[in-house]
Amino acid sequence: MPKLGMEEIRKEQVIKATENCIIEKGLSNISIKDIAAEAKLSTGIIYHYFKNKDDLLLQVLKEAFRKSHEQVMQTVEPIGDSVVKLKKHIEYIHAVPKDNPEFYAVLMSYLGEAQHNPKVKKIIALFFKNLRSYIVHYLSKNTSQAVGIQDRSRVELLAAMMIGLGLGIGIQWTIEPDFLNLEQLTVDFQDVLGGYFSRSPTADG
Amino acid sequence: MPKLGMEEIRKEQVIKATENCIIEKGLSNISIKDIAAEAKLSTGIIYHYFKNKDDLLLQVLKEAFRKSHEQVMQTVEPIGDSVVKLKKHIEYIHAVPKDNPEFYAVLMSYLGEAQHNPKVKKIIALFFKNLRSYIVHYLSKNTSQAVGIQDRSRVELLAAMMIGLGLGIGIQWTIEPDFLNLEQLTVDFQDVLGGYFSRSPTADG
Amino acid sequence: MPKLGMEEIRKEQVIKATENCIIEKGLSNISIKDIAAEAKLSTGIIYHYFKNKDDLLLQVLKEAFRKSHEQVMQTVEPIGDSVVKLKKHIEYIHAVPKDNPEFYAVLMSYLGEAQHNPKVKKIIALFFKNLRSYIVHYLSKNTSQAVGIQDRSRVELLAAMMIGLGLGIGIQWTIEPDFLNLEQLTVDFQDVLGGYFSRSPTADG
Amino acid sequence: MPKLGMEEIRKEQVIKATENCIIEKGLSNISIKDIAAEAKLSTGIIYHYFKNKDDLLLQVLKEAFRKSHEQVMQTVEPIGDSVVKLKKHIEYIHAVPKDNPEFYAVLMSYLGEAQHNPKVKKIIALFFKNLRSYIVHYLSKNTSQAVGIQDRSRVELLAAMMIGLGLGIGIQWTIEPDFLNLEQLTVDFQDVLGGYFSRSPTADG
DNA sequence: GATGAATGAGACTTCATTCAT
DNA sequence: CATGAATGAAGTCTCATTCAT
Numbered sequence: 077m078p079k080l081g082m083e084e085i086r087k088e089q090v091i092k093a094t095e096n097c098i099i100e101k102g103l104s105n106i107s108i109k110d111i112a113a114e115a116k117l118s119t120g121i122i123y124h125y126f127k128n129k130d131d132l133l134l135q136v137l138k139e140a141f142r143k144s145h146e147q148v149m150q151t152v153e154p155i156g157d158s159v160v161k162l163k164k165h166i167e168y169i170h171a172v173p174k175d176n177p178e179f180y181a182v183l184m185s186y187l188g189e190a191q192h193n194p195k196v197k198k199i200i201a202l203f204f205k206n207l208r209s210y211i212v213h214y215l216s217k218n219t220s221q222a223v224g225i226q227d228r229s230r231v232e233l234l235a236a237m238m239i240g241l242g243l244g245i246g247i248q249w250t251i252e253p254d255f256l257n258l259e260q261l262t263v264d265f266q267d268v269l270g271g272y273f274s275r276s277p278t279a280d281g
Numbered sequence: 282m283p284k285l286g287m288e289e290i291r292k293e294q295v296i297k298a299t300e301n302c303i304i305e306k307g308l309s310n311i312s313i314k315d316i317a318a319e320a321k322l323s324t325g326i327i328y329h330y331f332k333n334k335d336d337l338l339l340q341v342l343k344e345a346f347r348k349s350h351e352q353v354m355q356t357v358e359p360i361g362d363s364v365v366k367l368k369k370h371i372e373y374i375h376a377v378p379k380d381n382p383e384f385y386a387v388l389m390s391y392l393g394e395a396q397h398n399p400k401v402k403k404i405i406a407l408f409f410k411n412l413r414s415y416i417v418h419y420l421s422k423n424t425s426q427a428v429g430i431q432d433r434s435r436v437e438l439l440a441a442m443m444i445g446l447g448l449g450i451g452i453q454w455t456i457e458p459d460f461l462n463l464e465q466l467t468v469d470f471q472d473v474l475g476g477y478f479s480r481s482p483t484a485d486g
Numbered sequence: 487m488p489k490l491g492m493e494e495i496r497k498e499q500v501i502k503a504t505e506n507c508i509i510e511k512g513l514s515n516i517s518i519k520d521i522a523a524e525a526k527l528s529t530g531i532i533y534h535y536f537k538n539k540d541d542l543l544l545q546v547l548k549e550a551f552r553k554s555h556e557q558v559m560q561t562v563e564p565i566g567d568s569v570v571k572l573k574k575h576i577e578y579i580h581a582v583p584k585d586n587p588e589f590y591a592v593l594m595s596y597l598g599e600a601q602h603n604p605k606v607k608k609i610i611a612l613f614f615k616n617l618r619s620y621i622v623h624y625l626s627k628n629t630s631q632a633v634g635i636q637d638r639s640r641v642e643l644l645a646a647m648m649i650g651l652g653l654g655i656g657i658q659w660t661i662e663p664d665f666l667n668l669e670q671l672t673v674d675f676q677d678v679l680g681g682y683f684s685r686s687p688t689a690d691g
Numbered sequence: 692m693p694k695l696g697m698e699e700i701r702k703e704q705v706i707k708a709t710e711n712c713i714i715e716k717g718l719s720n721i722s723i724k725d726i727a728a729e730a731k732l733s734t735g736i737i738y739h740y741f742k743n744k745d746d747l748l749l750q751v752l753k754e755a756f757r758k759s760h761e762q763v764m765q766t767v768e769p770i771g772d773s774v775v776k777l778k779k780h781i782e783y784i785h786a787v788p789k790d791n792p793e794f795y796a797v798l799m800s801y802l803g804e805a806q807h808n809p810k811v812k813k814i815i816a817l818f819f820k821n822l823r824s825y826i827v828h829y830l831s832k833n834t835s836q837a838v839g840i841q842d843r844s845r846v847e848l849l850a851a852m853m854i855g856l857g858l859g860i861g862i863q864w865t866i867e868p869d870f871l872n873l874e875q876l877t878v879d880f881q882d883v884l885g886g887y888f889s890r891s892p893t894a895d896g
Numbered sequence: 897g898a899t900g901a902a903t904g905a906g907a908c909t910t911c912a913t914t915c916a917t
Numbered sequence: 918c919a920t921g922a923a924t925g926a927a928g929t930c931t932c933a934t935t936c937a938t
Contacts, residue, residue, distance in 0.1 A: 082897090102397035104309035107932055118899045120935080129933065181396055188390035190456055192307035201457040208460075229462075233469055236461050240449030241442060248445055251395055252406045255413075256441050257434075264438055268473060287922075312907060323924045328909065330922095492918090512807035514719035517911055528920045530914080539912065591806055598800035600866055602717035611867045618870075639872075643879055646871050647856060650863055654855030661805055662816040665823075666851050667844075674848055678883060697901075722928060733903045738930065740901095 087125050087135070090115050094136045099178055103133070103185035134195055140182040141203045147176075148210070158214050163266050165211065169242035170262040173249040180250045204239060211235035241265065292330050292340070295320050299341045304383055308338070308390035339400055345387040346408045352381070353415070363419050368471050370416065374447035375467040378454045385455045409444060416440035446470065497535050497545070500525050504546045509588055513543070513595035544605055550592040551613045557586075558620070568624050573676050575621065579652035580672040583659045590660045614649060621645035651675065702740050702750070705730050709751045714793055718748070718800035749810055755797040756818045762791075763825070773829050778881050780826065784857035785877040788864045795865045819854060826850035856880065 093115035097106040108129055112119045126132040151168050155161040173180050183200075190197040215231050249258060298320035302311040313334055317324040331337040356373050360366040378385050388405075395402040420436050454463060503525035507516040518539055522529045536542040561578050565571040583590050593610075600607040622641050659668060708730035712721040723744055727734040741747040766783050770776040788795050798815075805812040830846050864873060 100397075103393050105397065108934080109932075112900095119933090120900065121898055123934070124897070184396065185393035187452065188308050188393050191386055191389065192305075192310065197456060204453055204456065205460070229465075230469070233461065233466050236450065236453060237446060237466065237470065240453055241446045242449065243452060244445030244447065244449030245441065247392060247448060248409055248441060251402060251409065255410070256438065260434075261438055261442065264435070265442065291922090313909080314907085324908090325910080325925065326923055334908065510807075513803050515807065518913080519911075522921095529912090530921065531919055533913070534918070594806065595803035597862065598718050598803050601796055601799065602715075602720065607866060614863055614866065615870070639875075640879070643871065643876055646860065646863060647876065647880065650859030651852060651856045652859065653862060654857065654859030655851065657802065657858060658819055658851060658855055661812060661819065665820070666848065670844075671848055671852065674845070675852065701901090723930080724928080734929085735904065735931080736902055744929065 083125065086117075086121070090117065090122055090125060090132065091136050091139050093117075094132060095140065095178065095182060098136065098185055099181045103189070130195075134199065137182065137186050137196065137199050140179060141199065144172075144176075144179055144203075145206065148207075158217055161214055162211075162269075166238060166242075166266055166269070167262055169238065170245065170258055170265070172242070173246040173253075174258060177250065180246055184247065184250065207239055208232060208235040211238060288330070291322075291326070295322070295327055295330060295337065296341050296344050298322075299337060300345065300383065300387060303341065303390055304386040308394070335398075335400075339404065342387065342391050342401065342404050345384060346404065349377075349381075349384055349408075350411065353412075363422055366419050367416075367474075371443060371447075371471055371474070372467055374443070375450065375463055375470070377447070378451040379458075379463060382455065385451055389452060389455065412444055413437060413440040416443060493535065496527075496531070500527065500532055500535060500542065501546050501549050503527075504542060505550065505588065505592060508546065508595055509591045513599070540605075544609065547592065547596050547606065547609050550589060551609065554582075554586075554589055554613075555616065558617075568627055571624050572621075572679075576648060576652075576676055576679070577672055579648065580655065580668055580675070582652070583656040584663075584668060587660065590656055594657065594660065617649055618642060618645040621648060698740070701732075701736070705732070705737055705740060705747065706751050706754050708732075709747060710755065710793065710797060713751065713800055714796045718804070745808075745810075749814065752797065752801050752811065752814050755794060756814065759787075759791075759794055759818075760821065763822075773832055776829050777826075777884075781853060781857075781881055781884070782877055784853070785860065785873055785880070787857070788861040789868075789873055792865065795861055799862060799865065822854055823847060823850040826853060 090111065094106070094111050097110050097114050101110065108119050108122055111132075112122060115122075122132065126135065148165070148168065152161055152165045155164050186196055186200065190200050212228070212231050212235050215234065216228065245256075245258070245261060249256060295316065299311070299316050302315050302319050306315065313324050313327055316337075317327060320327075327337065331340065353370070353373065357366055357370045360369050391401055391405065395405050417433070417436050417440050420439065421433065450461075450463070450466060454461060500521065504516070504521050507520050507524050511520065518529050518532055521542075522532060525532075532542065536545065558575070558578065562571055562575045565574050596606055596610065600610050622638070622645050625641050625644065626638065655666070655668070655671060659666060705726065709721070709726050712725050712729050716725065723734050723737055726747075727737055730737075737747065741750065763780070763783065767776055767780045770779050801811055801815065805815050827843070827846050827850050830849065831843065860871075860873070860876060864871060
């Protein structure tokens, strides 16, 4: 067994176990003992790798966001054309609740904490900010001109709306998966946005 | 101070105190002692009016949703014209994070619980469902024809999107209030929807 | 409603309710609220008639013993002949577990208390003492001579054994009613004692 | 002080402390804090070794019965001759209240619980059953023939009576130790049984 | 590094008792 | 007399954290 590099492996092992526990029992219902049992480790060792429980829970959130970002980079980023990229991104966002429910389980668990825990709030805020920035970035390249949005603040609003819709729909779907057809919604939304884009230039011209 | 006939007043007093505590300290960080202190009552009396802590927390959520529904009825319902109603409703929804941040504090606190607590899940699901139904109902009267949506499932999707966008934007705004201009977003969204509506009939005609 | 005499009626009502609760839930598992509910009274009124819970529980025990004594007086005392009386008394004692299980429920509940509560101990001790005295009394009249027991301490021992056997058998039967045939045991015991009596004089003669 | 391999020692330590508390304050008057203090341990560790208070109290009862059985095996079992064994057993049983008052303190404390706690009831029933079986077993070897009891159910009745008398006398003595002479009673009882045995064959012959 | 026994603060909850009505 | 709301002490149990091994 290698000793070097074990640190990261152990950390990952504990973080994964913690995520599993959160998914299974909820953020406020898990104990260090639960986590240790899930990770098949002793409670003591957890304190060797993490300062305390709060620190561990913070790492779990960070890791969830890191993996989510990674997926976007793999799925959306390779696409060259901005409009296709946008459509793909929308598709991706709306697929998350179904394809990666663990992400929503974690995100929704931490939303309540965010309001009273500055560190959690900061991490979540940064996640949203990065996501918006990414969208703004690829929309600003040339798409916005194509779709007639010259104003940068408009692009930012659009990004916020894209994420907001995805998030709000994802939460509704997580709470009650059967009530709506995610795929249809995605198509419709792409349609609405398409209308908005194609109409806007006309409005100016 | 009277002792009799206080049941409803006391319940309300305890629920309000609990909501305050949730807003101030977070759902998972409050104790019955905190609540009792906030309500200026003894811990024991809380168990006279509520079966246990879970029961109390459930009532708090229900009450938050009840008051929210009441506000919609006061603000949106009186309006006769469906399209105006829709615009007003959108405006109302997007104003909630700023005008009634307590509502978001409560809602976001319970989202994490919903995934592991069937009762919480049920209450939240019902809230969303009722809200969608309400929208569907007034849109189905004559608006949908005006805007060219004959398909009921489309109206439902629209309702889900309206709520989803409001929710997702509200969460982003709650986490980071300064990043976006809620009012501008509201106008933009009304604009997008307006375009969608006015365009759709043409698509059919 | 008569006001005079209500005191005794209320007391009796509360004592009976308490006994029911003890039988149903056990001495250490009942609250004043339980008792009040069973008696269909408020908790407050109980403190009008009894100094406190301990006082009430003491009255319950006393009342159980009083009723038990009353029954012996009705069943055994009328019999004139001492030996027949003795046999009847034995029969009665061994019938109690089956005919009056409430008595055993109460008695066994208080046995544990007796060791640490001087008042309970005193009441139980007095009950046993009176029962023994009663037996000694009627056995001393002429039976003991008939059965050849001149020694008073022997009669007292006999009384203690009679009660002891009844109590020990009663407890075993209460714990596991099906394991033994109370009636057969009664007959056998009467047989053993009969042999003892008829043999003893011979031993002397 | 070692930390590992202490499981059995700790359990025994806590059980002994609990028994002391029961003897000193009564089954229904002891708290986990009392027990922890008596055992010179923290309250938390008790829950490391026992599932909960009920579990601990059950173990205490089991342990008391186990030790009692052990004593019988040491005192009575080695004796070869069945009649001598019987007399020794009677002597032993009647000596328990005086020689091992802790046993009666524990047993009497749990009798009240037995009626509402199936687990307690089961343990006590098993104790009595085993004791009766043991007596029946050695009486059935050859004694019963010697004493003219061919009928097995009679032997079982005899065992029940032996235990019943011991129990009933033990309780009376525990409540009021001075009223009777345990030794004299033992001799008398042996005498009564002796007469029963020696007479029975004659009755048959 | 790794374990898990041990601690003790603090959470939830019950309940005997009081007292305003 | 009678009610039952109210109190607050005390009980059971959990759990983050430490530390001897």
